[in-house]
Structure formats: C-alpha cells, structure tokens
Amino acid sequence: MATDAETHSGTGRLEFSLDVPFPSSREATIALRSLSPDKEPRKGGITKQLTVTDNLLSVRWSADEARILRVSVNSFLDHLTLVIETMDMFGPPVDP
Template identity: 60%
Template sequence: MAAPESDKLSDRLQFSLNVPFPSEREATIALRSLGADRQPRRSGARQHLELHRTVLTASWSADSARNLRVAVNSFIEHLDLVLETMIMFSTEEAESAEGKGVGGHVGLAGSHGDPPNDGLTTHLKVKS
C-alpha cells in the first residue's frame, strides 16, 4: 500500500529562499521570468514560487540531496541572469531619462545613492 502524499512530502528534503526586490513591479517581473520553466518530472525535485509584495519566495522539495542541489543551483543561475538583465534595463532606462532631462529611475541599480538590496534569506529542513 502506498504512503499518503503528506507522508511522502515529509520524507523529502526541503529548502526555501526569500529574494527581496525594491518594488512589486520588479518582483513580479522576476516571478514571471523564473516561473516560465517547469522542473522536469524526472528531476526528483519540486519547485514552488510565491510572491509576497516585494519578496519572491522559492521553495523546493526533493528526494535526495543531489536532486535538491541541482534544482536550487539551476534556479540561482536563472535568478542571476534575470537580475543582471533587470539591472541592465534599469540602468539604460535611467541613462535615457537623464539624457531627456527626466528624473532618475529608482530600481535594482540602486539609484539615489541606495545600495542594491541583496539580502537573501534561506531555510533548510533536513529529514532526521
């Protein structure tokens, strides 16, 4: 007899990552970009993305440490690409606005003297 789904999930390794963004707009862009690719079924890992105002929460469960590591590493590489792209467009938009005599753009580039918000928080649960 197969174990209930809730028992199966409790036996899996779990990991979550909170990624703060300067605005809801940027958080939504990241969610749409990162959520476009589904985890392959054969990977043994499941990914769930949630948005809470300006914080993107990514969580995974996997049947092995290797599968969890591969899934999280893949996500972080994709997140890095999304952030670099957002910064590039934010910087170009600010430079374009300055050339037209328009006020600067507040975004991931850290305009107005603010450093970019790079505070990530993580949570790891390991089965005993």
C-alpha cells in the same frame, strides 16, 4: 536573501526555501513570471514553488534526494542572477 534547508520528519523529503527581496513588488513579479514558465527538467523527485509577497520572491523546494535538490537550486540561482542583471542593465520597468 534568506535560506533555510531541513528534512521534514513527517514526509522524509528535503525542503529548501529561499527569499529574495526586490526594489518593489513590480520587479518581484517580473522575476517570478520570467523564472516560472520552465518546468523542472526531470519528471519527479522534486517540486519547486514560486510566490511573491510584496517585494519578496519566495521559492520553496521539496526533493527526494540532496543531489537533485542541489542541481535545481544551483541552476535556479544562475537563472535568478541573470534576471537581476538584466533588470539592472535594462530596467527599471516602464509604467504599465
């Protein structure tokens, strides 16, 4: 898992990115589709983008304040852990 946080000097927004490797692109895609449907609870101040490249799930946040960013990243990590535990216990995925 690789992370990277910085303030973009141009926009003044906080950026945070996270890369999560999965055993295969299939599992990375399942995680993406499980984690994407629920939008951020607050109306503004933060955006979150999820993408999959091969077996890597990448998440990129952009937020106005560190406080908002922390809450979103924390809850995402809780959700991610649950999805991975579910895959460990009830996977691997059946053939499509």
